Amino acid sequence: MTANYNFAEFFKNSFDFNQLFSTQRRNIEAFSEANQVVAEGAQAISRRQAEVIRENVEDMLKASKDMLTGGSPENNIAKQSELAKSIFETTLSNLREITETATKFSFEAFDVLNKRAAESLEEISSAASKATAKKKASA
Numbered sequence: 001m002t003a004n005y006n007f008a009e010f011f012k013n014s015f016d017f018n019q020l021f022s023t024q025r026r027n028i029e030a031f032s033e034a035n036q037v038v039a040e041g042a043q044a045i046s047r048r049q050a051e052v053i054r055e056n057v058e059d060m061l062k063a064s065k066d067m068l069t070g071g072s073p074e075n076n077i078a079k080q081s082e083l084a085k086s087i088f089e090t091t092l093s094n095l096r097e098i099t100e101t102a103t104k105f106s107f108e109a110f111d112v113l114n115k116r117a118a119e120s121l122e123e124i125s126s127a128a129s130k131a132t133a134k135k136k137a138s139a
Contacts, residue, residue, distance in 0.1 A: 016127055023123045030116030034109040041105025045098055052094045056087060 063083045067076045 016130065019123065019127050023120055023127075027116060027120055030112055034112045037105055037109040037112060041102060041108075044105070045101055048094075048098055048101065052090075052098075056090070059083070059087065059090075 060083075063079060067079055071079075
């Protein structure tokens with residue numbers, strides 16, 4: 001029983017649990033903020049993808065209408081070729097844009113977590129220094 005009592009007394013007298021709980025609360029807040037950034041990024045990407053799909057469908061409908069309204073088969077083949085080229089180039093451009101957006105939001109979330117990790121290490125180091133100073137003062 002004495003060993004358990006001494007162990008408990010060591011932590012009771014030398015470690016600030018309020019500071020530990022405060023650090024953990026700020027860690028959770030940082031994770032929440034990072035999750036919010038990721039969620040906002042996912043929403044922005046989803047909205048952009050919906051716009052891209054809408055634009056592609058409109059282009060396809062317009063091209064289909066143009067092909068059905070007349071013209072020679074050679075002319076229609078040329079229009080289809082141009083349409084395919086246009087869709088390919090637009091898709092690559094949109095893919096690049098969406099990838100850049102996803103990367104941007106990922107880095108923002110990473111920055112939030114990285115900043116909090118650095119702050120946590122400083123807080124833990126400070127708490128350990130205070131605990132050591134208290135222990136030396138009580139000895």
